[in-house]
Amino acid sequence: MNQLWQDFVTSAPIFLRALVVTLELSAASLAIGTVIGLVFALLKLSKRRPLQWLANGYITLIRGTPLIVQIFWIYYGLVKIVSFDAFWAASLALAAHAGAYIAEIFRAGIVSIDRGQMEAARSLGMTYAQAMRRIILPQAFRRIVPPLGNQFIIGIKDSSLAAFISMEELFNWTMRRASSTFRDMNYYTIAAIYYLAVVILFTMVVHWLERRLNVDSTEVVS
Numbered sequence: 001m002n003q004l005w006q007d008f009v010t011s012a013p014i015f016l017r018a019l020v021v022t023l024e025l026s027a028a029s030l031a032i033g034t035v036i037g038l039v040f041a042l043l044k045l046s047k048r049r050p051l052q053w054l055a056n057g058y059i060t061l062i063r064g065t066p067l068i069v070q071i072f073w074i075y076y077g078l079v080k081i082v083s084f085d086a087f088w089a090a091s092l093a094l095a096a097h098a099g100a101y102i103a104e105i106f107r108a109g110i111v112s113i114d115r116g117q118m119e120a121a122r123s124l125g126m127t128y129a130q131a132m133r134r135i136i137l138p139q140a141f142r143r144i145v146p147p148l149g150n151q152f153i154i155g156i157k158d159s160s161l162a163a164f165i166s167m168e169e170l171f172n173w174t175m176r177r178a179s180s181t182f183r184d185m186n187y188y189t190i191a192a193i194y195y196l197a198v199v200i201l202f203t204m205v206v207h208w209l210e211r212r213l214n215v216d217s218t219e220v221v222s
Contacts, residue, residue: 007186008193011177018173019194025087025169026156029094033155034148036095037102042132044107055103062100068161070097075165090162098155105147109140142213149206153199160195170194 044055062070071093079089113136121131163172174191178184 003183004186004189007177007181007183008190011173011187011190014173014177015170015190015194018168018170019198021087021167022156022159022169022171023198025090025094025162025167026152026159028087028091029159030098030152030155032091032095033098033102036099038106040099040103041106041110044103045110059100059103062097067093067097067158068164071161071165086162086165086167090159090165090167094155094158094162097158098151101151101154102148105144105151106140108147109144110136112143113139145206145210145213149203149209152206153202156198156202157195 040055040058043051044059046052046055071090074093074096075086075089078092084092117135117139118131121135122128126134159169160171162169163175166172170191174187178187181187
């Protein structure tokens with residue numbers, strides 16, 4: 001236990017810097033993933049079949065393949081066409097992966113809104129986009145806060161896979177320290193403590209947001 005505490009203290013400066021990189025990576029990927037999710041949710045709800053096929057194809061492809069494979073696809077494949085570093089390769093891969101799941105969350109939230117509200121908005125002279133932006137999406141967002149929060153927490157933990165393309169984030173430094181000291185369990189335990197602290201903090205933020213928006217548990221979209 002003394003050695004674990006000593007390792008925790010001595011590695012704190014490096015691990016805290018790596019944690020900042022992890023949070024930056026998670027924030028970038030989740031912000032992009034939310035945009036991707038909203039776009040593909042709207043495409044899936046479109047009345048035009050080609051757009052529905054496009055959205056279904058994307059969601060099926062992403063959900064049917066491992067995240068680590070998607071990270072390697074982008075890092076070793078797309079980077080040959082468009083030049084970007086490991087941070088943005090990992091961010092795009094994580095965003096593409098989260099976007100497929102967020103699309104289904106947005107879709108479920110939107111269809112849970114009574115169809116009569118769209119018809120009422122259109123009868124008042126609003127375009128489809130105006131009705132969606134002013135009437136439907138604000139209500140849908142309120143209902144999807146819990147599952148969206150869960151997806152964000154999953155995204156933070158998934159960011160550890162970026163270590164396999166040499167991203168110097170928390171898990172990458174954990175593997176380095178474990179292999180150089182041969183105290184594997186100590187450093188993986190320390191990494192678990194950092195991830196757990198971040199997840200608990202983020203969970204508290206999501207619960208606060210739920211209370212702030214007065215989300216009724218009976219309205220939660222699973």
